[in-house]
Amino acid sequence: MSAIGKGFVKCLCCYLIILLAVTLLAPVFTPYDPLSVGLMNILQPPTAAHLFGTDQLGRDVFARLLYGGRVSLAVGGAAMLLSVSFGTGYGVISGFLGGMADRIMMRVLDALLSIPSILLMIGIQVFIPASFLSVVIVIGMTSWMPIARLIRTEILSLKGEIFIQASVVVGASPAQLLIRHLLPQSLPTIIVMSITGVSHAILSEATLSFFGIGIPPHEPSWGNMLMGAQSYVLSGAWWIALFPGLLITFTVLAVTFLGDVLQDRFALPQLKRSGKW
16 A cells, blocks of 8 residues: 555544544533523524534534534444344355355345335334434344345355365364354455445434434434524525534545445455455
C-alpha cells in the first residue's frame, strides 16, 4: 500500500475513533440535555451558545447529535453482530453440508434475496412497536442473506483445497474441520462483511426513523433528527437537517471505504499466492 493509501486509512480510522469517543463522552463536550425543551429558543441558528443551533422544540442540535450518535452507532454495531452471526452460521451449514440440503437452503436464500431489504424492513417494522431492540432485530434479520451467500461460496471453495482433503484422510471430524480450518480461512471475509454491515445498519436505522417507524421519536438518533427537520428546512432552518445528514454521510463513507481497503489488503496475499498479482 502506498504512503497516500496508508495516510487515507489512518484518517478514516482517526475519524471513526474520534466520533466514537466524542459520542461516548457526550456529557463532557456539551452541557445541554438532548431531551430538554426550550420554548424560548426555538429554531435558533448556530451561535456561540448553541454551536449547531436549536431545533423546532428549542433543543440543542449539537447535544442531540452526540447523544443520537450513541444510538445510531449502537444500532449499527448490534445489528451487524446479529446479521453476521446468523449469516455466517447459515452459510457455513449450507456450504459444509452440500448436496440436497445446500440446494434447498440456497433456494430459500434466493427467495429472500428477491425481496428488497428496505421493503422487507418497513413491512415488518410497521407491525411491531418501535424500540431500539426491535430496530436492531429487524435490520439484523433482513440483512444477513448476502453474508450467507458469500460465506457459503467461501466454504465450498475451501472444501476443495488439498489441506482440507488431507485433514479428512487423516481422520479429522467435521467439528475439527470447521473450527481449525474452514472458519479461520473465512475470517477475512467475515471481518470485511462485518465492517460494511455497520454502514448498512446505520443507513437502515436512519431510513426507518425518517419514516417514523424506527427509534421512538423522543429518543435522539440521527435518523430521528432528519425526520423532525423535514417540515422546517424549507422555511429556512437548514441547520436542523444539515449536521445529522453530514454525520450520516461521512460515517457511512468512512466505514465503507475502510471495508474496501481491508478487502483489498486481505485479497492481496491470496492473489500473490495464486500468481494473479
